Amino acid sequence: MARTRGGPHRNLTRGYSDDLRLFGTPAAKIGLALMLAVLVLLPTVVHDDFWLSVLIYVGITAIGAIGLNLLTGYCGQISLGHAFFIGAGAYITARVGGDLDLPLPVWLLAAAVVGAVLGGLIGPFALRLRGNYLAIVTLGLIFIGEHIWRNFKDLTGGNSGTSVNAPVDIGVADIDQMVIAGETYSRNQGWFWLVWVLVGVVALLAKNLVRTRPGRALQAVRDRDQAAEVIGVRAGRYKIGAFVISSAVAAMAGALFGAYQRFVSPDEWNLLLSIQYIAIIIVGGLGTIFGSVLGAIFVGALPALIDRYSEYLPGVQTGVGGEGFISVFALNQAIFGLLIVLFLVLEPRGLAGIWLRIKAYFKAWPFSY
Amino acid sequence: MEHLSAEARAVERTDAPPDAVPDGQSSVDSLDETVLLDVRDVTLRFGGVTALDGVSFDVRRGELFAVIGPNGAGKTSIFNCLNGVYRPQQGTITLGDKRLVGRAPAAIAALGIARTFQNLGLFEHLTLIDNLMLGRHHLMRTGFLTGMLWWGRAKREEVRHRAAVEEIVELLELEPYRRTPAGLLPYGVAKRAELGRALAMEPTLLLLDEPVAGMNLEETEDMARYLIEVRRELDLAMILVEHDMRLVMDLADRVLALDFGVVIASGTPDEVQRDPKVIEAYLGGAA
Numbered sequence: 078m079a080r081t082r083g084g085p086h087r088n089l090t091r092g093y094s095d096d097l098r099l100f101g102t103p104a105a106k107i108g109l110a111l112m113l114a115v116l117v118l119l120p121t122v123v124h125d126d127f128w129l130s131v132l133i134y135v136g137i138t139a140i141g142a143i144g145l146n147l148l149t150g151y152c153g154q155i156s157l158g159h160a161f162f163i164g165a166g167a168y169i170t171a172r173v174g175g176d177l178d179l180p181l182p183v184w185l186l187a188a189a190v191v192g193a194v195l196g197g198l199i200g201p202f203a204l205r206l207r208g209n210y211l212a213i214v215t216l217g218l219i220f221i222g223e224h225i226w227r228n229f230k231d232l233t234g235g236n237s238g239t240s241v242n243a244p245v246d247i248g249v250a251d252i253d254q255m256v257i258a259g260e261t262y263s264r265n266q267g268w269f270w271l272v273w274v275l276v277g278v279v280a281l282l283a284k285n286l287v288r289t290r291p292g293r294a295l296q297a298v299r300d301r302d303q304a305a306e307v308i309g310v311r312a313g314r315y316k317i318g319a320f321v322i323s324s325a326v327a328a329m330a331g332a333l334f335g336a337y338q339r340f341v342s343p344d345e346w347n348l349l350l351s352i353q354y355i356a357i358i359i360v361g362g363l364g365t366i367f368g369s370v371l372g373a374i375f376v377g378a379l380p381a382l383i384d385r386y387s388e389y390l391p392g393v394q395t396g397v398g399g400e401g402f403i404s405v406f407a408l409n410q411a412i413f414g415l416l417i418v419l420f421l422v423l424e425p426r427g428l429a430g431i432w433l434r435i436k437a438y439f440k441a442w443p444f445s446y
Numbered sequence: 447m448e449h450l451s452a453e454a455r456a457v458e459r460t461d462a463p464p465d466a467v468p469d470g471q472s473s474v475d476s477l478d479e480t481v482l483l484d485v486r487d488v489t490l491r492f493g494g495v496t497a498l499d500g501v502s503f504d505v506r507r508g509e510l511f512a513v514i515g516p517n518g519a520g521k522t523s524i525f526n527c528l529n530g531v532y533r534p535q536q537g538t539i540t541l542g543d544k545r546l547v548g549r550a551p552a553a554i555a556a557l558g559i560a561r562t563f564q565n566l567g568l569f570e571h572l573t574l575i576d577n578l579m580l581g582r583h584h585l586m587r588t589g590f591l592t593g594m595l596w597w598g599r600a601k602r603e604e605v606r607h608r609a610a611v612e613e614i615v616e617l618l619e620l621e622p623y624r625r626t627p628a629g630l631l632p633y634g635v636a637k638r639a640e641l642g643r644a645l646a647m648e649p650t651l652l653l654l655d656e657p658v659a660g661m662n663l664e665e666t667e668d669m670a671r672y673l674i675e676v677r678r679e680l681d682l683a684m685i686l687v688e689h690d691m692r693l694v695m696d697l698a699d700r701v702l703a704l705d706f707g708v709v710i711a712s713g714t715p716d717e718v719q720r721d722p723k724v725i726e727a728y729l730g731g732a733a
Contacts, residue, residue, distance in 0.1 A: 093608040094601065282594040289593035289600045290579075290586045297569045297580050304567035307529050308647060309555030309584035318590055364571065 099284060116273050120266040129265035131381040136272035137333045139373035142357045143283050143366060144326030149355070150363035151287055152319035153299030154203050155211055158218030159354045162192050162324035164226060164346030166331025167241065168233050174243025174336060181252075184243050185332055192328025193321045200320030204313045219348050226343035238342030241335040245271070268337055275333070276370065279326060284366045286322070295319055296364070349410060356413040360420050362429030371428040376416065380409045480507045482683050483528075483651055488537030490523055490707075497523040498534065499707040505651065505683050510673075512686045512694045514718070515704035516727055521687040522564060523707070525653050528685075529561055530554045541651065556584040560649035562640045564656045564687075570629030574620060574639050577628050578611040579604075581646030614642045617679060618672055634665040638672060645676065652684045658693055666690060673697060695719060703727065 087103050090096045100109045123129060145159050166188035174184030202214050226233045233239055245252040245268075252267040286292045294315045297305040302312040335341045353376065361372020387393045387405050394401040403411070424430055483505040490498040498520045505511045513521050526532040528539060530551040539546040544557055560581070561567075568577050586607055588600045615621055618638050623631055631639060637657060644652055657673070658666040670693055677684070688694050694701060694715065701718040703711040711721040718724055 093605045093612075097601065097604055097608070285596035285600070286590065286594045289596065289604060290583060290588040291590050291593045293572065293576050293580050294583060296572055296576075297583075300569035300571055301567060303531065303551075304563065304569070305580075306551040307531065307555060307561055307567070308581055308643065309552050310580065311550070311552045322590060 097288075099281075116270070116277070120262070120269045124263075124266075126263070126265050127381075127385065129263075129269050131378055133265065133268050133272050133337060134334075134381070135374050135377040136269070136276045137330050137337065138354075138357065138377040139276050139370045140272075140279050140333065141327050141330030142354055142361065142369040142373045143279055144323045144330065145354045146358045146361075146363065146366065146369045147283060147286070147295070147326070148319045148323035150358055150365065150369075151292065151299060152295040152316060154316060154319055155208065156215040156320075156323070157212050157348065157351045157355075158199065158215035158222075159323075159327055160346040160348070160350035161218040161222040162195060162327035163331035163334065163350065164222060164341075164343075165195055166192055166328030167335030167341045167346075168226070168239070169328065170243050170332040170335045171234075171239045171241040171341065172232060174332075175239075175241050178244060181243070181245055181247055181336075184336070185329055188328040188332035189325040192331075193325035195328075196320040196322070196324030197317060199324070200317030203316040203320060216348070219346070219351060222346060223343060226346065233343065236343060238340060240340050242339065243332075243336040245336055247271075272333060272337075275329075279329070280366050280370060283326075287366065291315070291318065299364075353413055356417050358427075360416050360427055362427030363425075365427070365429040367432070368427050368429030371432070375428060376413065379412060380405075383408060383412075481505070482507045482509075482542065483685075484538075484540040485524075485528075486538045486540075488524075488527060488534045488539065490520075490527060490532055490534040497707050498527070500537070501704070501707070501709055502537075503702050503709070503712060505685060507650075507683055508677075508681060509699050510677065510684045510686060510697055512688060512698035512701045512715075513704060514688070514691070514694055514701060514724075515710075518706075519704040519727075520707040521704060522655060524704075525561060525655055525685075525687065528554070528559060528651075528653060552584070555647065558648070558650035559653065560644035560647040560651070561653040562637075562644050562655055562657060564659060566636055566640060568628035568631075568636055568640055568643070571627055573625050573627055574623045574631065574642075575608070575611060575615075575625065577639060577643050578614060578646045579607060581643040582607045582610065582648075585648065611646055614645050617645075617675060618642045634661060634668070637661070637669065641669075641672065641676070645680065650682055652682050654684055654686045654688075656688055657686070658688065658690050666693060669693075670697060691719075 085091075088101075090101070095101065100106050119132075120129060141159065141163055144162075145156065148154050148156055169188045169191045170184045173179055173187045174181070179187075199215070199218065203211055206214055227236050250257075250267075252271050253264045255262040255267040255270075287295070294305065294310045295318075297308075297310050298312045298315050305312050357372035357376045358369055359372075360376055361370070362368025383390065383393075384405050390408075392401045392403060393408055394404045420427055426433070481504045485504065486502050488498055488501045489496065501520070501524065503511075513524060515521055523532065527534050528546065530546065530549050530553070534547060537547070541554075541557055541559065546554055546557070546559075549557075569580065572580070586603055588603050592598075592600045615624065618641065620635070620639060620642060623635055623639070628636065628639060641654070641657065644654075654673075658669050661669065673684070673686075674697070676682075686694065686698060698715050700713065701711075701715050702709060703718050703721065703724045705723075705727040710723040710727060711718045713721075
């Protein structure tokens with residue numbers, strides 16, 4: 078359709094800074110506005126604690142998934158140790174937030190710093206090892222971690238776990254019991270806003286990272302590390318950097334997880350949690366920030382839904398010793414496995430790839446290409 | 447001509463385009479005589495195999511220097527030594543006043559040596575623009591934290607270097623492919639994009655590893671045109687490894703012929719082309 082009115086085309090860019098805008102086109106701006114509207118309004122519409130808590134866990138998982146995607150999707154370093162860093166973040170919060178009673182920004186930052194340091198210690202292994210070998214080393218982290226979590230009782234409370242009584246307030250607003258304009262909001266409503274605002278902030282920072290010099294370097298290392306060296310990218314530095322940033326983000330997710338759940342135990346940071354994160358970034362789309370969030374929504378909500386509706390699913394045990402041939406837990410693991418295989422075979426670019434195809438279709442509509 | 451270069455080091459003419467002979471310069475050689483790269487007695491062994499055996503040559507500023515030789519003669523090994531990918535057991539390599547042997551590839555890149563690869567070294571999942579921007583990696587400063595915080599320094603740097611990259615896009619006529627992932631570029635365009643990424647590094651010495659390998663006549667002529675264009679527009683020396691003799695003879699100022707890691711001839715294209723040892727290496731000995 079020819080434009081009859083004067084003025085520039087809606088997708089016109091007038092300079093490189095226009096071209097570099099994240100939300101440059103009107104469609105992208107509308108999308109952003111819609112997301113913000115959902116963020117603000119959803120908890121006022123949905124009061125059901127079950128759904129709100131599912132969405133809170135999904136948000137926390139999305140933050141962790143962004144961290145893993147920076148490492149695995151963008152830098153190509155496979156890690157099975159993501160659960161270790163998440164656990165570390167949760168325990169740091171129990172001590173810094175719970176025992177020392179320091180405010181939210183402090184314990185969140187403390188978790189990130191500890192995560193970054195731990196990542197910096199593991200990172201150098203990636204200089205010598207790649208692919209399956211790196212996967213095995215990071216797998217070792219899970220077991221070393223489990224030993225620490227069970228025996229270092231001052232930090233973790235040992236086998237029986239520890240409560241996490243971190244204060245959750247930003248300035249004057251107490252997230253656990255928020256009062257805005259005379260209206261009191263529940264803990265879950267407050268946490269929904271907190272977590273999803275943080276998802277937005279982390280996603281934006283990550284997006285900025287991957288579209289600037291360091292992010293391009295990460296991707297160059299992933300695609301061809303020797304060519305990257307030859308054009309001036311110090312591949313080793315960026316591999317370690319990817320571990321540092323990824324585990325810092327993971328530890329922040331762990332911190333939120335612990336503070337929301339108020340109690341954590343060593344059984345939570347196992348290999349299955351790591352695999353769940355790998356499933357998320359494969360389903361969502363390797364090397365995309367948006368995909369990490371999509372994948373977290375898809376994969377993260379699944380266990381909760383199965384748990385809630387298990388009585389309606391044939392063959393699923395609803396309780397210990399109940400009827401059915403598969404427990405809720407086992408069903409979840411089977412579905413993660415199936416999702417990883419299906420997406421790798423059918424849509425390696427994940428949900429983000431499907432989303433891009435839909436966008437491309439409507440961009441060209443009514444033509445097929 | 448070979449030994450003249452040492453005395454002529456004092457002559458500094460940095461801004462003279464290679465094809466312009468300034469007044470009062472009686473020499474037929476329009477090249478800057480300053481030695482840019484000096485390779486002395488470089489020997490590289492892999493176990494019992496000697497890939498390079500006492501190779502010496504020098505490249506002057508603004509010169510297009512070609513390295514020829516049959517398969518396995520050691521041409522790419524020379525590049526890998528210059529880049530720091532391999533470390534020769536003996537010999538010295540000097541760029542300007544910097545010794546290169548023992549430096550890491552990334553450090554050598556920052557000193558001004560850029561390179562293209564025989565079998566394409568583009569980052570296939572990144573767009574052409576991102577590939578070219580990566581060429582400017584060593585000229586940029588944004589780190590993890592400033593990158594995450596975009597507004598301000600990181601953005602200004604992106605815009606500034608994007609403008610520089612666009613000049614190369616224009617020079618090499620890559621405009622239609624800006625947002626195409628490098629893995630999806632047609633072969634000839636990909637080769638050109640790789641040249642573009644190397645140029646984005648603002649090198650003083652550009653290593654071209656078979657820039658027209660696998661190309662048809664038309665694509666080869668296009669590439670030759672771009673190389674001539676690059677020489678005219680930018681002040682840099684090039685080392686060209688190539689099997690296409692016509693391209694080498696047309697473009698090169700001087701040629702070095704290698705066989706089994708040993709220098710068998712060097713000089714102007716005409717001299718090397720007529721050298722009996724070169725003919726023998728390519729066509730096989732009579733005995």
